[in-house]
Amino acid sequence: MAGSYYVPEQSSLPIAATIAASIMMLGAGTWVVDLNAGNVYSNGSTIFAVGLAAVLAVMWFWFSTVIKEHQAGMNSAQLQKSYVWGMGWFIFSEVMFFAAFFGALFYVRTFSVPWLAGEGDKGVTNMLWTGFENTWPLMQTPAQALAESTGVITADHVKGPDQVIPWSGLPLINTLLLLSSSVTVHFAHVGLKNGNDKAMTRWLGATIILGFVFVGFQAEEYVLAYTQLGLTLESGVYGATFFMLTGFHGLHVCIGAIMLSIMWLRHRRGHFKPHDHFGFEAASWYWHFVDVVWVGLFLFVYIL
Amino acid sequence: MSAVIDNHTHDHHGPKKGFMRWILTTNHKDIGAMYLWFSFAMFFVGGAFALVIRSELFQPGLQMVEPEFFNQMTTMHGLIMVFGAVMPAFVGLANWLIPVMIGAPDMALPRLNNWSFWLLPFSFAILLSSLFMEGGGANYGWTFYAPLSTTYAPPSVTFFIFAMHLMGVSSIMGSINIIATIFNMRAPGMTLMKMPMFVWSWLITSYLLVAVIPVLAGVITMMLMDINFGTSFFDAAGGGDPVLFQHVFWFFGHPEVYIMILPAFGIVSHIIPAFARKTLFGYSSMVYATSSIAFLSFIVWAHHMFTVGIPLVGELFFMYATMLIAVPTGVKVFNWVTTMFRGSMTFETPMLFAIAFVVLFTIGGFSGLMLAVAPADFQYHDTYFVVAHFHYVLVPGAIFAIFAAMYYWLPKMTGNMYPEWLGKLHFWLSFVGMNLTFFPMHFIGLAGMPRRIPDYNMQFADFNMVASVGAFAFGITQLIFLAVVVITIRGGKKAEAKSWEGADGLEWSLPSPAPYHSFSTPPEVK
Ligand code: HEM
Ligand SMILES: [Cu+2]
Numbered sequence: 001m002a003g004s005y006y007v008p009e010q011s012s013l014p015i016a017a018t019i020a021a022s023i024m025m026l027g028a029g030t031w032v033v034d035l036n037a038g039n040v041y042s043n044g045s046t047i048f049a050v051g052l053a054a055v056l057a058v059m060w061f062w063f064s065t066v067i068k069e070h071q072a073g074m075n076s077a078q079l080q081k082s083y084v085w086g087m088g089w090f091i092f093s094e095v096m097f098f099a100a101f102f103g104a105l106f107y108v109r110t111f112s113v114p115w116l117a118g119e120g121d122k123g124v125t126n127m128l129w130t131g132f133e134n135t136w137p138l139m140q141t142p143a144q145a146l147a148e149s150t151g152v153i154t155a156d157h158v159k160g161p162d163q164v165i166p167w168s169g170l171p172l173i174n175t176l177l178l179l180s181s182s183v184t185v186h187f188a189h190v191g192l193k194n195g196n197d198k199a200m201t202r203w204l205g206a207t208i209i210l211g212f213v214f215v216g217f218q219a220e221e222y223v224l225a226y227t228q229l230g231l232t233l234e235s236g237v238y239g240a241t242f243f244m245l246t247g248f249h250g251l252h253v254c255i256g257a258i259m260l261s262i263m264w265l266r267h268r269r270g271h272f273k274p275h276d277h278f279g280f281e282a283a284s285w286y287w288h289f290v291d292v293v294w295v296g297l298f299l300f301v302y303i304l
Numbered sequence: 305m306s307a308v309i310d311n312h313t314h315d316h317h318g319p320k321k322g323f324m325r326w327i328l329t330t331n332h333k334d335i336g337a338m339y340l341w342f343s344f345a346m347f348f349v350g351g352a353f354a355l356v357i358r359s360e361l362f363q364p365g366l367q368m369v370e371p372e373f374f375n376q377m378t379t380m381h382g383l384i385m386v387f388g389a390v391m392p393a394f395v396g397l398a399n400w401l402i403p404v405m406i407g408a409p410d411m412a413l414p415r416l417n418n419w420s421f422w423l424l425p426f427s428f429a430i431l432l433s434s435l436f437m438e439g440g441g442a443n444y445g446w447t448f449y450a451p452l453s454t455t456y457a458p459p460s461v462t463f464f465i466f467a468m469h470l471m472g473v474s475s476i477m478g479s480i481n482i483i484a485t486i487f488n489m490r491a492p493g494m495t496l497m498k499m500p501m502f503v504w505s506w507l508i509t510s511y512l513l514v515a516v517i518p519v520l521a522g523v524i525t526m527m528l529m530d531i532n533f534g535t536s537f538f539d540a541a542g543g544g545d546p547v548l549f550q551h552v553f554w555f556f557g558h559p560e561v562y563i564m565i566l567p568a569f570g571i572v573s574h575i576i577p578a579f580a581r582k583t584l585f586g587y588s589s590m591v592y593a594t595s596s597i598a599f600l601s602f603i604v605w606a607h608h609m610f611t612v613g614i615p616l617v618g619e620l621f622f623m624y625a626t627m628l629i630a631v632p633t634g635v636k637v638f639n640w641v642t643t644m645f646r647g648s649m650t651f652e653t654p655m656l657f658a659i660a661f662v663v664l665f666t667i668g669g670f671s672g673l674m675l676a677v678a679p680a681d682f683q684y685h686d687t688y689f690v691v692a693h694f695h696y697v698l699v700p701g702a703i704f705a706i707f708a709a710m711y712y713w714l715p716k717m718t719g720n721m722y723p724e725w726l727g728k729l730h731f732w733l734s735f736v737g738m739n740l741t742f743f744p745m746h747f748i749g750l751a752g753m754p755r756r757i758p759d760y761n762m763q764f765a766d767f768n769m770v771a772s773v774g775a776f777a778f779g780i781t782q783l784i785f786l787a788v789v790v791i792t793i794r795g796g797k798k799a800e801a802k803s804w805e806g807a808d809g810l811e812w813s814l815p816s817p818a819p820y821h822s823f824s825t826p827p828e829v830k
Contacts, residue, residue: 005489007410007821010320010328014419021473022426025466029430032532033462062415078488082412085484093476093518100522100552104537112545121615129540143541158542233535237543240535244526 006074024051087282105241137164141236162230167302181210182291211257259283330414339396346388353381358775374758375443382446394567404811407491407827412484420478427470434460450538450549479510493829505570516556523552554605562601568705579655580647581806586639593632610681619678626676653727657708668696689749695742715799719817722792733781740774
């Protein structure tokens with residue numbers, strides 16, 4: 001190529017990624033449909049697992065290719081900027097994904113639940129759900145309220161949770177963990193920029209540990225919710241918003257922590273230089289994003 | 305499009321030979337061409353479904369298909385045309401044109417580009433296969449409102465959801481690539497305010513895509529959970545609300561309709577100046593108008609929900625906000641007309657399509673304004689008037705612009721001029737067919753004929769028959785376009801580097817056909 005911008009010739013990575021992702025989605029679809037139909041002899045989970053493994057393998061090869069190209073000096077400063085733009089906009093798309101779920105939460109809390117309880121502009125809907133009252137967390141669902149006040153059991157008799165998780169326990173600890181992990185990852189970055197390898201190793205290691213401890217606590221919270229509090233995905237719209245928001249967040253923490261772990265290993269192998277470490281920077285941006293989402297969650301899901 | 309790449313004038317290697325070239329390619333022209341062919345194929349599939357609909361509606365009564373199948377046809381027609389035909393066509397044009405318009409060697413992230421494309425055939429294979437699944441395919445309308453798409457949906461809805469997820473990944477990755485290309489790959493000297501309008505329109509479109517496709521992913525995920533895992537997002541019994549679905553969907557859906565029209569605005573802003581032999585009137589106002597449309601498109605979504613039961617303040621806010629969009633849209637129409645004013649115009653096929661775009665899109669804009677009047681919408685909503693409205697903005701809007709673009713840049717892509725008489729024939733037959741199909745829908749809609757119903761009252765019979773005849777005429781006419789493309793690829797009068805007298809822009813500085821690798825060394829832009 002005459003130009004300085006590196007355009008890879010041909011690549012089998014993307015088609016492999018397409019096939020892997022399609023297998024994964026087909027497997028997930030089969031699995032879920034069979035599960036719902038009560039079909040126990042489903043091979044959906046196997047197909048899904050194969051697809052997932054393939055996706056991970058392709059990601060592995062794809063990223064190592066990019067790293068090797070970079071080490072071979074094929075990536076100009078301009079190409080690096082493409083990666084920077086790419087990561088930035090990818091995070092923006094993730095923000096919008098969470099925005100959909102936060103939007104749903106705000107909508108049910110400010111509109112649909114009060115309306116169902118007979119308040120506000122569309123309070124007329126309360127006619128169908130006699131006895132329902134507007135509380136948040138929603139402990140008693142409209143279906144329950146109707147059953148209690150009139151004895152009518154609706155087809156989809158959704159039960160509310162028995163208890164919810166108070167913000168002052170595990171969630172508060174988790175907030176502290178995640179907030180400090182944002183600080184530690186910043187220290188790691190400073191260390192790396194100053195050429196202080198040890199500081200980078202230690203602070204990044206600390207970040208990763210904090211991240212996984214967070215995930216551990218989150219898992220404990222889920223077990224508690226399911227076994228003792230009667231708080232499940234199925235406990236009305238409170239359970240739905242609670243588990244979808246915290247669940248997707250937890251998934252993102254896992255992904256972020258895995259990314260950082262890989263960066264830790266790459267650092268140990270000497271991949272990063274004080275002025276050239278975008279892989280790490282991208283992972284740390286992602287980490288900060290996950291952290292900010294948590295602050296939103298802590299405020300709107302747990303406290304308020 | 306083999307002619308595109310048979311170019312041995314370049315010293316460094318051209319494309320690989322054979323089938324694997326298309327699967328492994330990282331070249332923006334190859335990928336752009338594949339997007340365009342894919343879109344064209346989907347256009348025929350979606351078109352075939354539309355003709356099933358129009359056959360059933362040729363006469364009142366039920367004669368051709370079962371109502372259940374009719375529902376699958378309306379749903380699949382909408383989904384395929386929106387996500388399979390219009391969007392990929394614009395992405396294909398973006399791939400082909402943006403690097404050559406900004407003087408770049410390729411897209412910023414070529415491998416990602418290949419991935420974005422190949423996800424599409426796979427996801428549409430899954431979507432189409434749902435037609436053959438137990439319980440039938442998607443039958444809940446292209447807007448898949450809950451609870452039709454949740455409580456009452458066939459089991460195949462889960463595959464629909466996963467297919468949409470794959471499409472979403474494709475769109476997001478594609479748009480990120482376009483944004484990175486535009487911000488990072490412009491030739492030295494090409495400042496933002498010197499960018500061609502098509503590039504501008506795609507910059508803004510990609511921004512819309514990255515902002516709203518994740519919201520679509522969110523809403524289908526909520527559906528998935530409601531259907532299979534017992535959540536109550538859209539179920540009042542658990543404190544949720546089916547209307548929530550509509551809010552989240554239309555927060556995606558309204559920007560989505562602009563995603564399908566902004567690139568068309570960009571295309572027309574190239575073609576009208578070229579054939580009026582004047583520069584575009586009001587370039588910067590075009591940029592600002594496009595940006596304002598994009599901004600406003602985030603705060604008008606509930607105009608699709610006037611009749612669903614939203615508070616009065618909501619009705620008023622969304623009514624006025626929607627009407628506001630007419631202002632920047634008017635600016636654009638004004639600028640196109642003023643560009644033509646006292647120009648030395650000629651009427652080659654691209655120009656014919658572009659002028660028809662301006663006139664007919666404006667009709668669609670006006671019917672949109674009528675629909676935006678909340679109290680009036682109580683009568684129009686869910687009638688054929690809405691169908692007339694959105695087909696006027698999408699067929700002579702989005703699709704005519706795609707045709708215009710193909711005729712305009714086909715010489716650059718293939719190195720040959722297309723047969724002008726065939727192009728003109730294609731245009732006039734499309735023009736007549738399209739108006740025959742959709743204009744009567746205004747009348748039957750105002751008279752109260754509901755949309756998405758396979759049977760209708762006798763009083764609507766005549767206009768429906770006209771619409772069905774028009775639809776078949778329009779559909780068959782599109783085979784002419786297929787012929788034009790094939791003929792032009794295989795030969796014809798050689799195109800010059802600057803194929804049109806009034807054409808302007810970096811792409812015309814390259815030979816026709818454009819070399820396999822566009823600008824290996826960036827040109828200087830003054
Ligand atoms: C001046 C600009 C526009 C205005 C004021 C406008 C207004 C509206 C309104 C109020 C509706 C809802 C009607 C109802 O369901 O009762 C509607 C529907 C629709 N509009 Fe527009 N519109 C405009 C431009 C566009 C453009 C540019 C496109 C696409 C290229 C578009 C595509 C659609 C579609 C697809 C629907 C129907 C969605 C459905 O229910 O299936 N509109 N429009
Ligand atoms: Cu709209």
